[in-house]
Amino acid sequence: MKDVFIAAKDLTYVYRRSNTGGYKALSGINLTVKTGEFLAIIGSNGSGKSTLARHFNGLLKPSSGSVTVAGMDTASVENTWEIRRLVGMVFQNPDNQIVSSLVEEDAAFGAENLGLPPEEVKKRVAETLRLVGLTPYARHAPHLLSGGQKQKLAIAGVLAMCPTCLVLDEPTSMLDPAGRMELMETLIHLNRDMLVTVVLVTHFMEEAVLADRVVVLSDGEIALSGPPVEIFTEVELLEELGLQLPTALKIAHGLRQRGFSLPLDILTINDLLAYCKNVLVG
Ligand SMILES: Nc1ncnc2c1ncn2[C@@H]1O[C@H](COP(=O)(O)OP(=O)(O)O)[C@@H](O)[C@H]1O
Ligand SMILES: [Mg+2]
Numbered sequence: 242m243k244d245v246f247i248a249a250k251d252l253t254y255v256y257r258r259s260n261t262g263g264y265k266a267l268s269g270i271n272l273t274v275k276t277g278e279f280l281a282i283i284g285s286n287g288s289g290k291s292t293l294a295r296h297f298n299g300l301l302k303p304s305s306g307s308v309t310v311a312g313m314d315t316a317s318v319e320n321t322w323e324i325r326r327l328v329g330m331v332f333q334n335p336d337n338q339i340v341s342s343l344v345e346e347d348a349a350f351g352a353e354n355l356g357l358p359p360e361e362v363k364k365r366v367a368e369t370l371r372l373v374g375l376t377p378y379a380r381h382a383p384h385l386l387s388g389g390q391k392q393k394l395a396i397a398g399v400l401a402m403c404p405t406c407l408v409l410d411e412p413t414s415m416l417d418p419a420g421r422m423e424l425m426e427t428l429i430h431l432n433r434d435m436l437v438t439v440v441l442v443t444h445f446m447e448e449a450v451l452a453d454r455v456v457v458l459s460d461g462e463i464a465l466s467g468p469p470v471e472i473f474t475e476v477e478l479l480e481e482l483g484l485q486l487p488t489a490l491k492i493a494h495g496l497r498q499r500g501f502s503l504p505l506d507i508l509t510i511n512d513l514l515a516y517c518k519n520v521l522v523g
Pocket of ligand 2: 411
């Protein structure tokens with residue numbers, strides 16, 4: 242059993258609105274993220290995904306209930322610094338995350354702010370740029386990178402702070418399909434090979450199927466939670482929650498409805514192709 246890294250207990254969050262009182266964006270959330278896990282959070286617009294993600298590094302504090310990171314309560318200010326270092330955030334818009342005019346300086350920003358010696362920062366930046374595949378661009382201007390490369394740069398900057406966990410809030414939503422695919426490959430590599438815990442908020446189901454576990458939010462509550470094979474076979478329920486199924490799952494579901502007995506672990510186009518090939522050849 243892996244260690245619990247983030248734990249939300251009875252987490253409720255109310256946005257204060259001066260004219261209408263409060264708006265309850267999260268209610269009674271109980272959720273743990275384990276060290277080394279790749280967790281996807283999905284849900285329709287306004288279901289509370291960003292609000293939840295912002296609790297994971299203390300950007301937002303619970304209105305009631307609690308969130309702990311590595312056992313530290315996010316509500317205590319004395320934990321804020323360490324929690325921000327352990328949990329790196331990457332946001333939707335890659336352009337808003339650029340702070341320097343040179344890729345390697347941009348990636349160094351967070352690590353420098355930790356007060357590390359310059360040689361150590363340099364070493365870490367070289368390593369993290371390599372990890373995300375941006376070494377050839379170290380001396381380039383960040384604004385000339387593609388959207389996907391900018392997101393990788395944001396990730397490199399966070400990784401240089403040696404976090405345990407990356408929380409990414411729809412990092413691929415402004416990328417083209419090729420950029421999305423590449424970013425997903427980077428995240429999977431970081432999770433599998435570098436043992437970084439990943440929490441990915443996404444509205445692309447094709448990305449969520451690649452996670453170890455999927456949490457579905459609806460109106461600020463957890464509607465479903467489980468491994469992708471369990472979640473993505475709840476076809477009717479997902480559609481009721483306003484979520485678009487990935488094409489491979491739609492095809493598999495359609496074939497099952499027409500009497501074909503397809504295995505339940507067909508989640509991607511590649512799974513589907515492998516199955517078809519087996520049936521045709523085998
Ligand atoms: N700063 C804010 N002030 C008031 N209400 C907000 C604020 N941010 C989000 N909300 C509301 O909280 C709900 C959840 O928002 P959010 O967490 O951004 O959802 P998601 O990321 O799933 O689209 C929405 O109804 C949204 O309108
Ligand atoms: Mg959001």
